[in-house]
Each structure stands twice: as structure tokens, then as C-alpha cells.
Amino acid sequence: MQESHYFETNDGERLPKIGLGTVYIKGAKGVQSTLSAIQNGYRLIDTSTNYNNEGMVGEAIRRSSVPREEFIISSKLPGEVHAYDKAIMMIQESLYRMGLDYFDKYLIHWPLPKQDKYVEAWQALVDAQKFGLIKSIGVSNFLEEHLDRIIEETGVVPATNQIERHPYFNNNELVRVNKERGILTEGWSPFGRDKVDVLGIDVLKEIGEKYGKSSAQVVLRWNIDNDVLTVAKSASPENQRANLDVFDFSLTPEEIEKINALDKGEPGRVEGQHPNEYEEFD
Template identity: 55%
Template structure:
């Protein structure tokens, strides 16, 4: 544990906290200060990506932090345009150089890009980079079960986690059940959905009032009780503290069902369907 944040063990033995910091759009000195604020508060899982163009910011925060590198779990992701094997290896190296890190704790393929159809060789690159000590744990983002089954069939290695869009308006129940059955951890991106909309939801307001908590805290507690890791992004000290102050209350089965029942068939934020979406 770190400052009261429970940890979860991946299928390859790596343990990581159940709540981390998303860093999309956190850049430059302001970004460094925001990440340092989170680390000082107790965050130990920091999520980045090559396409966020802030791996250097994350690395600088790691360098300036009084917390040892070994205590931190740093994630980055391979972009779609570099999925062929040779480019993937080079990009992983570049990710490390940008952050001035010797290794990433977790490295993920950002999207399957099925029309491009190179995600298997990208996966082989991650497998080899892990063998060479560049990455501790390898996983994917936005992969459907058929994509993951193909990875395991063709390489013999399955991901430790799948980071997917998951929030009350898109609860991903079938995907989560599939992950659980196959011992793959679910990690939630955009765990709070469109914050402005979800914070006005009457059901969530009522549950939050019952527990004397904020709506954001209720949603993040829902993720935790689903068994999913969440990585909410915030540059604000107050919001960062709020987002990890979720371990002193519990939602009952009815409340969990009410929140899960908010899901919508068209609940994706940007209509990014992994079956067709192509990331650059």
C-alpha cells in the first residue's frame, strides 16, 4: 500500500495501485508541478503515452520527486503509426529517452488499429522489450476480446491489463467479465466520463449525499468495487486529494447496480469503437 491506496497484482506478478494519475494535457513546468503534487500526496501510478507528448514532463517529475523511482509505477503507450516491429522497438527506446528513464513499469499498445493489422508484431516488440529489461509489465488499450485472443494464440503471451473506456455511461460489463475470466486487469480511462454532464446526474447526486461524498468520489469508488484500476486526471491539489479519498466508505449492491444501470448503448465519449477506430 501507498498512503492508503490499495494495490492489485497483475498476472505477471507486478503490483500497482488501484488509483493512479492520468496526465493527458499535463505538460511543461505546470505539468511537472501537478504530477509532483500528486506524488507528494501519495499517488504512485502515473499514466502517460507517446501521443500525449508529455513523457518528458512525467520523467522530470520523477527526477524531482523525493519518492524513489522504485516506489513509482510509470506507464506509457505505443502509438498506432509505429506498430511494425522495428518502429515499435525504436519508439519504446525513444519513450525511455524522452522520460530519461531506464525502464517503464507498464507499457501498452494504445489502440489495435485493426485495418492496419500490425498489432501482433507490435505485441512481439513489447514482449522482446520486456525480456531486455526495458519494460516490467506489458499490456494493451482498447483491445476487444478477439484482438487479445489473437495475441495469445500467435505469441503465447497475453496482456497483464487492458485499459479501456469505462465510466457510468459505458460500463463495459461484458468486456470486464471477459477480462476477469482470463485473468487480465481492467484499467479505466476517462473514469469520470464527461465530468460536466455526469456531475449533474440525479442518481449519482442522491448516492453521493447518502455517503457525504462528492459525485466523483462515488464514481471512483464504483470503479474500485468493480475491480478496475482508475486513472482520473486532475491538475488541482484539491481534486487530486478528493480522487484518492475513496477508501473510507462502501457502496452497497443496490447503489452499485444503480450506477451500472446508467450505461447507454451510445455511451462512448467520442464514438471511438476499437473494431474500426484507427489511431495515428
């Protein structure tokens, strides 16, 4: 039987197992690389108001010949607009920027617990889903206590939680917490961005040699084999294609354990972005 290339969310969406990350991809050059990704088969595109590229993503969608309903377009609510009314207006503004009528998926970008407004922000997403502005609602960088608080105060469980995850910071405990609550984990910075040398790790190269795959492909497969959706950024057509070519092999439990053993805990994070500390306001 052919493996499904999709995960199902608890609110009924079908999400591709690999999505395109778009951090730093913007402007006319960004439209070209996003169009290339669409031609190479990407349908899930991950953006954020904070990436300043929602316009570029909307432009690439319009220029592609792919029908709107085939895409899963995902954006994120910035920290400065967690207050309910501001959040609703931001979602509407983001849609205008992209030239879209609805988001397939939309996340709270960071919990910002020191501001303590993320429950209000979550209520805004819950209502925006009812208004038809968003199909699937989720969060990003939420820890167990943040998840439990929004679930308790609104009764609505997020569909996804997008968190940092790569072999040096596997975040396995939070992946487990998500799974326990029926929340799909999305992993960000799978290759450590350009800040952590994930792709040079010997264990990944050795496993890759066995299957004729690169270290990047082994990381993507490690996520799939752990029921984690990956948001991987690539502006290069060659890497874009390679990152989708991960459905013809799978890792053994021993190989998964070897990769799990590479975890460095807190020091392994890309940029010291602990969700209780990190605040984004631009």
C-alpha cells in the same frame, strides 16, 4: 482488516488502484501539477507518447524526492510504430525522453485492426519485457477478438487492458472478458472527460450524500468494487486529493446495480472512439 490499495497483475506487478491520468497536462505547468499529485500520494502515472508529455512526467519524477522504485510509470505505444523493429525503437526512445531505464508498465495504445499489425506490436512488448525495458506489459482499447488473437499467436496474456469506462458507458461485457482471461481492467475517462456530464448524474449525487462523498468519488469506488483500476486525470490539488480519498467506504450491490443501469451503450461513449474504427497516428 485494512483494504489493500493495490491490484496484483498476472505478471507479478503491484498496481495502485487509482492512477494519475495526464492527458493535456504538459510543459512547466504540467510538471507543477504532476509534482502536486506525487506529493498528494499518486505513485501510478499514466502517460503516452501521443500525449507529448513523457518529458514532463520524467522531469516531475526527478524533481520529486520519491525514490524511482516507488513509482509505477506507464506509457503507450503509438499506432504508427506497430511494426516490430519500430516498436522496439519507440520503447527505447520513450525511455530516453523520460530519462528512465525501464517502464513499470507499457501498453499498446490502440489495436488499429485495419492496419492489422497489433500482433507484431504485442510480440515487441513481449520481447521488450524479456530485455528488461518493461516490467508489466498490457494493451489498451482491445476488444475480445484482439485479445484472443494476441494470446493465441504469442501465448502471452496481457497484464492489463485499459478501456473506456464510466457510468454512461460501463463496458461491463469487456470488463468480464478481461477478468475471464486473468487481465486486470483499467478504466479511462472515469468522469467522462469534459465531454460527457457524468458528475452531474443525480443517482451518483444521491449515493454520494449517503457516504459524505462526491459523485467523482462514487465513480472511483464503483470501479474499485468491480476490481477495476482507474486512471483519473486531475490537475487540481484539491481534486487530486479527493480522488485518493475513496478507501473508507464501499458500495452495496444495489448501489452498484443502480450505477450499472445508467449505461447508454454505444451512444454513451465519450467521442465515438470505437476500437475497430479509431485510428491514431500522431
